[in-house]
Amino acid sequence: MKRFKEKMNRFLKKVTNFLEMSLFPADMKCAFCDRDVPDFENNPFCDSCEKEITFNNGNRCLICGEPIDNEAVVCNFCQKHGRSFKKAICPFVYSGKVRTSVLAFKDSNKRYLAKVFAKFIYDAIKSEGIEFNRLTYIPLTVKKKKKRGFNQAELLAKELGNLMKVSPENMFIKTKDVKAQKFSSFQERHDNMIGMYILADVKFKNSDNILIIDDIITTGATVDYCSMLCAKKVANVYIAAIARNKLKEKVDS
Template sequence: MKKANILPVLEKKMKDLWQKIEHMMFPDDIKCIFCGRDVPNFYDKPYCEDCEKTLPFNNGTRCKVCDRPSKEAVCDFCKQEPKFFEQAFCPLIYEKQVKNLILAFKDNNKRYLAKGFAVLIAKRVLESGVKIDKITYIPMTEQKQKKRGFNQAKLLADEVGRLLNKPVLTYFKKEKDDVSQKFLNYKERRNAMLGTYSVKNVRFNKDENVLIVDDIITTTATVNYCAGLIYPKVGKVYVCGVARTDYHGLAQ
């Protein structure tokens, strides 16, 4: 007879219970994610009217593949470098207060921001009408995650999963830390990425579409690399991040 291991179940129950208590004591889904003021309907707009006026939303004409601001339906970057994913969803532009907030989310341990960010992402996905079946995320190396204590992309994925009511699964493993990518262009980044991520030995389904969650999408090299690892095994691959830089690295 198979012996059931109840320890992980108990651990999860305790964690869920603690989250409920924490949420009752410190509700974070009533305040503007940018300035902390109370907002009337967080799950529609997790920001206040004043912040709405100054926020750099990624709302203009955009590339229908990589979601970066573009006058053409498919930008030059995507024409030159076809992607393994169908479409990206990035509700904000990575600049001004968005940059500071995402840095605080990653480095100052403001984990509660995941909820508001996820509302913005989930709205984009729902508005697009695409079908999502499974959600996954860009991992960190075990060492780095231990140091930080959490993976911000996983936190976001969990919240997006809750809002879209879809399961969140771990598909990728990060094998080694990147060489500093700051000064690399897209092609250098893409080459530097070989062997950085691997795909886990899980069962994939050709009929299921997958959404890959990351925090920021810059050159798309990371999300595209991971999309490439699963795209022959699943239906369509979509990617998303809180914010998009208007940079693709091809000009260098």
């Protein structure tokens, strides 16, 4: 019996090692390319990739995190329309190597990047002093999740949950996929969302502080809509994503 147990333990250890290796390469390679990096724990990027990374640590909207060129505290969009969430945290600007890596994460199945991105989200949440007791993520439709094999926002939430000792919950359901709505107005985008996302069967407390995870924030319409679904039932809703883009188009017409 003892020998069997030992054998079983050895076998399980091998399986765990194998899984860890395949999900997250343990060698000291840059998170975004094949180059070696000296101190992966503290900086997972090589010099070359780091040049193509923009951290979202300059002046940015106090609410939605959009980078702002002038001294304004809140962006035009948030000033005009307000948001259902209190604050959005995005450690990177969606451009250069971050953009190509987020796309690779989603579309080329580079799941190990969830761990890298989650660590940066974790650091940003800590430095902004955001406190939450419940964690969730923006869902995909059942069809889309089946096609991709995973939901990238859910994976990020799991990795962040590991770091923060909070288990992610499924609070929203996406009922249908619609065409990209990049150039539509605020009202059109909002109307498009009605019925697209609905609340799952969740019990909220009015003392809850919710953190919703998404991969990137483009206009903020999706995270805003999902926040709106639960905002009145809880104390605060916060958002965290890998990256925030800087809006070129005027989308608040």
